[in-house]
Amino acid sequence: MTHYILNISPVAILVHAAIPLTIILVYALVAIWAERKVAGFIQDRLGPMRVGGWHGWAQSIADLLKLIQKEDIIPTDASRFLFKFAPFMMFAASYAAFAVIPFSSSYIGSNINIGVFYLLAVTSVLTLSIIMAGWASNNKWSLLGGMRSAAQMVSYEIPTIATVLTVIVVTGSLNLMTITEMQSGNDILGFLPNWFIFQNPFLIVAFVIFFISILAESHRVPFDLPESESELVAGYQTEYSGMRWAMFMLAEYADMLLLSLLGATLFFGGWNSPFGDFMSGPFWSFFWFMLKGLLLVFVMMWIRWTLPRYRVDQLMHICWSILIPLSFINLVLVALWEVIF
């Protein structure tokens, strides 16, 4: 298993790299359109209706074409290399993490046995790229946004990791494929699937903490402080336009999907069908997995269009004095539950 990547041909590596990329790109186009439609429905309006005919389905594609055509503006006093590099590094970080996501019962980019650890480590680079963008723009609003984001992501990584750890305590494995396979079957109360969320009451608490933390990790309302438009103009994105800005947008949506898929894998049985053997198999498992992930993404959108935003000190207060102690206590309780039952 350790030399897995080295054993396969370059063509296979390319294919393995292309599959998650395709999924992300298609998802991003759909999700950006869907976000606007969801916002529209929540706010009693229609959202995009023109481009492409049916409910403006081609709106994101049109936007993408517009962004490609835009002039590439770099502020005079910006640190040019870092400024250009930051958006691509941010996307690379969230894209690289998709390698260990088990998309289907028969497909995972790289079946390494430290999958969860790798995922959490790689996504930490996101923080770095945001600080990079904030600093390199040579704009005070960008800098404030970058600093906020650094503080926020570093803080919220702790409850995220602590809740992921509670699942690891149950599974004893860091491999996401193994974790998913452990959730197969419908044995709980005779009909409920063996998903971890149903296995242990403390894992429900863990999921709630996990979900709040990933909202903060992916900068969604009510924790969208790094780019809070009414305070910091656009935060670290202020000076970006055109394709570079689009890369940020893409990375942001990719990050949302990544964390939602991680949540689906850890708590909702990954690619397992909720009906046992019914509708299972490679294709249906991919369908169920994406459905679970997209449902979580939808909940994120729903929250975004409903709630106001927290203030930066309140955000830190929630993390350090509520979520972190709670997640560690919960970790101990889950461990005790596992020892007793």
Next chain:
Amino acid sequence: MIEAITENGERREMTINMGPQHPSTHGVLRLELVLDGEVITRVKPHIGYLHRCFEKYAEKMDDYAKVIPYTDRMDYVSAMNQEHGYVVAIERMLELEVPERVEYIRVIMAELQRIASHLLGIGAFGLDLGAFTPFLYLFTEREKILDIFEKASGARLLYNYMAVAGLMRDVHPEFKEEVSDFVKTFRPKIKELDDLLSYNQIFIKRTANIGVLPDKVALNYAASGPVLRGSGVKWDLRKNDPYSIYDRFEFEIPVGSGEMGTLGDCWDRYIVRVREMEQSLRIIEQAVDGMPDEGDVMAAIPKRIRPKEGELYARTESPRGELGYYIVSDKSASPFRVKARAPSFVHLSMLPAISSGALIADMVAIVGSIDIVLGEVDR
């Protein structure tokens, strides 16, 4: 941050310009903020980006009536109230009696405009705090008011509807039903707003105990309107110095009570606006009941108005506070001097007093809660 490294190790402050192009300054306001991290140590408002020489124009129009469109453009989100204040002032100078029907229509229009203006103010306040959806819900309601205005005056923002001694034209025949319908449909929406925004825990956390304006400070700065009432002072010109026919209606003056935090915080100023909308609905209901169906909408006055020599200060309650017009006449066809006392201008001046020690996010909340309109600040 750059300054701290290169110039002086002691120095931790950063100067930053909030505006004139910033999403939350409600127009072209520039705030010079001195920050220590995210904490504001000093704030200095810079104004004048929207100055349109209202007072000078008023002197040069050669007609008192021609000033009315310019008053619309002062506080462009409550144009009816601006016109109302001005025509009340001129009518007092001329010692004119205005027909009953006109007074009732003016009051209905002014109160509808007050609701529309508060809807915008509250919505934009929520928007500043990151709540996008209430803004659009409130705009739907505001739209209904604008439709009524559009039918009556032909315009949706700057109406030029009230004239000296009357109205530009009579209201449309369905006016009464439309207004009653609006009152009926709007009442439940206030409840919805309370659920969605007013008593939302995050919203309360963001606004309670922020930007506290004690009543003494408010009075010293000559604050008025919802900002003053938010500090617990019961002062409303419609009751305390009635103009038009406001003395005929029953309504209450909602004041802040420090329900969620300290008296005079952002939440108090916000909730006063919400409660005021309810009171405006009461006034509108009574006015619709009392409004005569028949009657002229213009009193007989000479084509050119020439008030006798003298000066006058007339004040009315606009949605933002005390709107005063000081008018000096030298018996010619145009006023010798018109000075508008704009509430937003006064309220903006007390920003430094209530915002030191706040965070940037609080600054946004404070600016939103005093509900300034830059058109009125700069005139």
